Amino acid sequence: MSHAExxxxxxxxxxxxxxxSSSLRRDTIRNVxxxxxxxxxxxxxxxxxxxxxxxxxxxxxxxxxxxxxxxEPGSRGDPPCIHLFGCPEDEPQHLMGxxxxxxxxxxxxxxxxxxxxxxxxxxxxxxxxxxxxxxAIAGYAGGASxxxxxxxxxxxxxxxxxxLAIAIxxxxxxxLTNAMLAIxxxxxxxxxxxxxxxxxxxxxTDFVTASRALGxxxxxxxxxxxxxxxxxxxxxxGTLGIGGAILEVAALSFVGLGAQPPTAEWGFMIASDRxxxxxxxxxxxxxxxxxxxxxxxxNLIGDGLRDALDPRLNR
Amino acid sequence: MTRFIIRRLIYSxxxxxxxxxxxxxxxxxxxxxxxxxxxxxxxxPELCAQxxxxxxxxxxIWEQFLIYLGALLQGDLGSSIRFGRxxxxxxxxxxxxxxxxxxxALLFATVVGVTLGLLSATRRNSPVDVGTMVLANLGVSTPVxxxxxxxxxxxxxxxxxxFLALPPxxxxxxxxxxxxxxxxxxxxxxxxxxxSVLDFFSNIYTFNTLVTGQWETxxxxxxxxxxxxxAVGTIPLAIIARMTRSSLLEVLGLDYVRTARAKGxxxxxxxxxxxxxxxxxxxxxxxxxxxxxFLSGAILTETIFxxxxxxxxxxxxIQGRDYIVIxxxxxxVALAYLTVNLIVDVSYAFLDPRIRLS
Numbered sequence: 001m002s003h004a005e006x007x008x009x010x011x012x013x014x015x016x017x018x019x020x021s022s023s024l025r026r027d028t029i030r031n032v033x034x035x036x037x038x039x040x041x042x043x044x045x046x047x048x049x050x051x052x053x054x055x056x057x058x059x060x061x062x063x064x065x066x067x068x069x070x071x072e073p074g075s076r077g078d079p080p081c082i083h084l085f086g087c088p089e090d091e092p093q094h095l096m097g098x099x100x101x102x103x104x105x106x107x108x109x110x111x112x113x114x115x116x117x118x119x120x121x122x123x124x125x126x127x128x129x130x131x132x133x134x135x136a137i138a139g140y141a142g143g144a145s146x147x148x149x150x151x152x153x154x155x156x157x158x159x160x161x162x163x164l165a166i167a168i169x170x171x172x173x174x175x176l177t178n179a180m181l182a183i184x185x186x187x188x189x190x191x192x193x194x195x196x197x198x199x200x201x202x203x204x205t206d207f208v209t210a211s212r213a214l215g216x217x218x219x220x221x222x223x224x225x226x227x228x229x230x231x232x233x234x235x236x237x238g239t240l241g242i243g244g245a246i247l248e249v250a251a252l253s254f255v256g257l258g259a260q261p262p263t264a265e266w267g268f269m270i271a272s273d274r275x276x277x278x279x280x281x282x283x284x285x286x287x288x289x290x291x292x293x294x295x296x297x298x299n300l301i302g303d304g305l306r307d308a309l310d311p312r313l314n315r
Numbered sequence: 316m317t318r319f320i321i322r323r324l325i326y327s328x329x330x331x332x333x334x335x336x337x338x339x340x341x342x343x344x345x346x347x348x349x350x351x352x353x354x355x356x357x358x359x360p361e362l363c364a365q366x367x368x369x370x371x372x373x374x375x376i377w378e379q380f381l382i383y384l385g386a387l388l389q390g391d392l393g394s395s396i397r398f399g400r401x402x403x404x405x406x407x408x409x410x411x412x413x414x415x416x417x418x419x420a421l422l423f424a425t426v427v428g429v430t431l432g433l434l435s436a437t438r439r440n441s442p443v444d445v446g447t448m449v450l451a452n453l454g455v456s457t458p459v460x461x462x463x464x465x466x467x468x469x470x471x472x473x474x475x476x477x478f479l480a481l482p483p484x485x486x487x488x489x490x491x492x493x494x495x496x497x498x499x500x501x502x503x504x505x506x507x508x509x510x511s512v513l514d515f516f517s518n519i520y521t522f523n524t525l526v527t528g529q530w531e532t533x534x535x536x537x538x539x540x541x542x543x544x545x546a547v548g549t550i551p552l553a554i555i556a557r558m559t560r561s562s563l564l565e566v567l568g569l570d571y572v573r574t575a576r577a578k579g580x581x582x583x584x585x586x587x588x589x590x591x592x593x594x595x596x597x598x599x600x601x602x603x604x605x606x607x608x609f610l611s612g613a614i615l616t617e618t619i620f621x622x623x624x625x626x627x628x629x630x631x632x633i634q635g636r637d638y639i640v641i642x643x644x645x646x647x648v649a650l651a652y653l654t655v656n657l658i659v660d661v662s663y664a665f666l667d668p669r670i671r672l673s
Binding site for chain 2: 037151152154155156158159160161162163164166167168170171243247250251254255256257267270271274277278281284285287288291292293295296299300
């Protein structure tokens with residue numbers, strides 16, 4: 001009997017592969033690219049990434065340097081000055097004008113892309129890791145631990161997320177890291193629920209039963225058999241979550257609980273230049289567009305992935 | 316049906332206890348002790364010992380929790396550190412502002428969202444559909460505070476002297492006042508809980524002026540509500556429009572709809588009477604789930620439009636580190652959220668017999 005074992009193990013691998021096979025991956029990519037909106041999302045995201053990576057090359061000024069320190073002319077909330085559109089050549093060019101501290105708004109918006117992408121990815125990664133662990137334990141162990149863990153998740157979900165995040169930040173203390181942590185904590189339940197649901201459905205499949213029959217440990221089954229097959233919904237949810245995280249951290253920064261001066265974070269930039277709004281609307285509009293576009297990009301990609309992976313919607 | 320409601324009520328008890336415990340724990344682990352927070356530099360050990368006895372902070376933590384729970388059951392949320400007033404009083408005065416804003420935003424989001432979703436689904440891939448979906452995608456991606464500020468800029472600055480001009484802040488124009496309901500109805504002697512309820516409704520200006528027929532004041536209050544309501548309602552509106560569209564498209568592909576068409580019913584009746592009835596079920600859930608978005612939006616919007624509701628109260632409490640108020644607002648909002656979700660669940664079961672029977 002023992003000589004049959006390796007081949008059995010290989011069979012299990014093949015079976016497991018079938019459920020989440022590479023051809024599915026190829027189909028998914030093809031299905032995503034077939035959707036116009038997802039392609040738009042991917043394009044915006046790529047541009048955003050390039051801007052973030054090459055921020056120091058794109059931005060004409062340091063994000064936190066005031067024109068006063070450079071000895072250049074300009075005053076609070078100056079409107080955009082673009083040479084191409086008729087701004088006198090002898091004035092220094094500021095594509096998005098100057099902010100309330102006489103800093104180049106364009107440079108700050110460009111550098112803000114780094115902050116926002118970090119916010120999105122770190123916050124969601126944290127929530128996915130913790131949520132996946134909780135969901136996996138709840139789904140695989142079942143019984144009392146399932147009940148206790150999921151009721152805890154229900155409690156977190158029974159708060160409007162921004163309000164709970166505000167409460168958490170007041171406990172942890174103000175700051176961008178704590179704001180991200182708070183939004184991360186608040187989004188854990190979504191991933192825990194997604195993970196639990198897929199564990200429950202994968203747990204009963206034949207290849208998991210086969211692995212168990214072959215004596216694979218619970219941890220092995222969870223990490224090698226169940227997790228790879230639960231990734232799809234987690235990726236979809238996570239992509240949508242990145243947009244949400246960027247929005248909510250910006251909101252926390254807006255109420256003064258997130259990014260602190262002089263960080264070039266879009267939400268915080270809007271909050272700090274709010275008083276100048278009626279005379280210098282560009283200080284709200286440009287960072288506002290930046291937030292909207294980045295959130296839009298992840299939402300479109302997330303929707304595209306979900307539609308591509310949902311066989312009911314395959315055309 | 317009754318059994319379903321009872322079962323659903325019982326399910327929410329552990330969550331309810333969890334909410335209270337979580338808020339209690341959060342309030343206790345806030346850095347810095349409340350005595351120094353209250354008295355600042357004047358805090359001496361003697362004063363602090365007195366303070367701890369007065370607020371029961373010298374007792375073991377579980378006893379404090381029970382005392383807190385007991386007070387909560389009697390509707391006592393403690394007193395604001397900054398204003399010295401009971402939190403319940405502050406909330407009774409300010410909650411109506413948020414309730415009014417949320418209800419108007421909810422109506423706006425639902426009516427416009429369902430209509431747009433219906434139009435998109437019946438004219439699939441037409442310019443109307445594409446336009447609506449592009450706007451819906453932009454709508455969910457725009458931060459509430461950016462939208463609010465932009466609306467204020469467009470309608471109060473750019474359109475200032477046109478008939479489209481709308482006020483960017485406050486609830487009423489200067490000089491306009493609302494007569495409290497207690498006064499209009501001659502109920503000044505009323506006190507206790509009935510009076511609180513009356514004052515609560517009295518502070519919902521549009522309701523107050525509508526029932527007492529103060530038409531000009533009503534128009535003024537309503538005008539002040541338009542911009543904040545659009546700001547709060549846009550994200551849920553976009554979600555509702557998308558949900559209505561996809562849900563209606565799914566239903567319209569089902570066999571019974573084909574049957575309805577085959578027997579020669581008018582398209583209008585197929586869509587509205589057969590399609591929409593079933594398509595609205597998921598929309599109801601989405602509306603319930605959006606309540607979080609409404610409340611979060613209200614908090615941000617109130618600070619922009621200078622409306623003294625829950626959001627502004629919370630915002631000010633955060634700035635002033637008024638923990639008791641933060642705790643009170645959080646708990647009231649969470650309870651409201653829980654209640655509405657309960658109502659949504661029940662109405663869902665009411666609309667779909669399969670749920671209450673399972």
